[in-house]
Amino acid sequence: MLVASNRGPVSYEVGEDGSLHAKRGGGGLVSGLSAIGPDAGALWVCSALTDGDREAVARGVGEEGVRMLPVPADVHADAYNGIANSVLWFVHHMLYQTPLEPVFDAEFRRQWAAYETYNRAFAQALAQEAAQGAAVLVQDYHLCLVPGMLRELRPDLRIGHFSHTPWAPVDYFGLLPDDIRAQLLTGMLGADRLGFLTRRWADAFSACCTEFAGGTGKTRVGVHGLGADGEFLLERSHRPDVDERMAALREEIGAAPDGGARRTIVRVDRTELSKNIVRGLLAYRQLLDDHPEWRERVVHVAFAYPSRQDLAVYRDYMADVQRLTQEINSAYGTPGWTPVLLNLKDDFARSLAAYRLADVALVNPIRDGMNLVAKEVPVVSDEGCALVLSREAGAYGELRDDAIVVNPYDVLETARALHEGLTMDPRERAERTGRLSAAATALPPARWFLDQLNALREPHPN
Numbered sequence: 001m002l003v004a005s006n007r008g009p010v011s012y013e014v015g016e017d018g019s020l021h022a023k024r025g026g027g028g029l030v031s032g033l034s035a036i037g038p039d040a041g042a043l044w045v046c047s048a049l050t051d052g053d054r055e056a057v058a059r060g061v062g063e064e065g066v067r068m069l070p071v072p073a074d075v076h077a078d079a080y081n082g083i084a085n086s087v088l089w090f091v092h093h094m095l096y097q098t099p100l101e102p103v104f105d106a107e108f109r110r111q112w113a114a115y116e117t118y119n120r121a122f123a124q125a126l127a128q129e130a131a132q133g134a135a136v137l138v139q140d141y142h143l144c145l146v147p148g149m150l151r152e153l154r155p156d157l158r159i160g161h162f163s164h165t166p167w168a169p170v171d172y173f174g175l176l177p178d179d180i181r182a183q184l185l186t187g188m189l190g191a192d193r194l195g196f197l198t199r200r201w202a203d204a205f206s207a208c209c210t211e212f213a214g215g216t217g218k219t220r221v222g223v224h225g226l227g228a229d230g231e232f233l234l235e236r237s238h239r240p241d242v243d244e245r246m247a248a249l250r251e252e253i254g255a256a257p258d259g260g261a262r263r264t265i266v267r268v269d270r271t272e273l274s275k276n277i278v279r280g281l282l283a284y285r286q287l288l289d290d291h292p293e294w295r296e297r298v299v300h301v302a303f304a305y306p307s308r309q310d311l312a313v314y315r316d317y318m319a320d321v322q323r324l325t326q327e328i329n330s331a332y333g334t335p336g337w338t339p340v341l342l343n344l345k346d347d348f349a350r351s352l353a354a355y356r357l358a359d360v361a362l363v364n365p366i367r368d369g370m371n372l373v374a375k376e377v378p379v380v381s382d383e384g385c386a387l388v389l390s391r392e393a394g395a396y397g398e399l400r401d402d403a404i405v406v407n408p409y410d411v412l413e414t415a416r417a418l419h420e421g422l423t424m425d426p427r428e429r430a431e432r433t434g435r436l437s438a439a440a441t442a443l444p445p446a447r448w449f450l451d452q453l454n455a456l457r458e459p460h461p462n
């Protein structure tokens with residue numbers, strides 16, 4: 001069995017003394033595959049992303065079961081930053097807006113050629129490594145062309161592709177030039193089976209195929225939701241490093257004027273346009289305006305980890321988040337109260353500490369394939385946490401009954417939802433959290449992975 005993805009399970013850093021340090025990656029895919037264990041004999045093909053990774057490849061250092069492809073840095077930059085993250089990510093998350101409409105010019109065509117080269121490098125490596133009739137699970141929008149390319153090289157293989165993002169509606173996908181549209185769809189339809197996180201994204205893909213490719217042909221399209229890894233999260237969130245961070249965080253949050261603990265509204269995201277962090281801050285400011293009784297009594301703890309910082313639009317977004325945080329803090333803050341605590345450093349233990357003490361979790365993406373934060377918080381929460389959830393997150397399908405659902409564009413509605421979360425009766429909150437946690441862990445990552453694999457191995461209907 002082989003897995004292919006842009007980002008792999010491990011990444012290397014070069015220490016000051018020139019030695020290499022391995023850092024384990026996070027995310028559902030990593031925990032899904034790790035849960036299967038090294039004995040499964042799977043090989044994971046991924047990109048060498050950092051200087052440390054390229055150095056590891058050059059020195060022949062690596063983990064058992066992982067092959068890093070040293071794709072030239074410029075090819076990777078064009079494929080990853082140019083096509084995958086600036087075009088495909090924007091299309092599937094419907095993020096284009098003035099002045100960010102797509103421009104399909106000569107630069108785009110050059111980047112597209114790099115995307116093809118990048119995908120071919122994966123297809124060739126997989127073709128070389130795969131045993132006769134092996135199953136290959138290709139992951140995500142970085143590698144849409146791999147199934148078709150691999151099928152040509154190795155017709156004997158069972159090829160699957162899984163999308164961790166939403167899929168764009170027909171009119172939005174239709175923004176792409178005709179030939180690019182066709183290449184993306186034909187590339188993916190080279191797979192025996194395609195997987196999506198929700199029925200909504202799977203149907204959107206099929207609709208694009210009907211419109212632009214004459215249907216899905218012999219390729220099967222299936223849905224595999226991905227849940228939180230409950231056991232791991234509970235164990236991890238009670239280690240001493242998390243307890244320490246909880247104490248520190250409580251100190252920073254401070255006490256209300258009456259001496260009681262301040263309430264917390266927590267969000268944890270990559271600093272990513274689709275996560276809608278700015279509207280979250282606007283909603284929080286609206287809450288402080290509409291309900292001045294919350295001033296001094298609530299803190300918005302916002303984790304916004306840097307992401308894709310090679311792209312100007314991500315850097316600008318990060319600056320917007322920082323600017324608005326400062327505006328709110330200087331307009332409303334008092335000597336003993338900082339209304340927004342913004343965390344820009346990626347610290348998993350600290351975010352788990354925030355999950356444990358959160359009164360309200362704010363998950364308001366414009367669009368999201370699934371969103372695992374919405375599923376992790378209820379599992380980890382100590383005393384129950386109200387979940388404010390966007391109806392545009394994949395997780396909405398499974399969590400809608402016990403979440404406070406919002407339209408992510410509606411700042412006023414989101415402010416009202418925050419108030420509702422803060423004032424929810426503690427017993428109701430705890431009951432809802434229990435049900436959310438059960439729904440969130442129904443499809444653990446290992447199960448998600450095995451279901452995909454088993455479905456791929458099922459014989460073809462014809």
Ligand code: G6P
Nearest residue numbers: 007085140141164165307308369
């Ligand atoms: C999304 C994508 C993943 C990606 C992750 C982080 O969840 O579906 O494929 O790995 O974002 O983005 P990055 O660009 O840092 O890999």
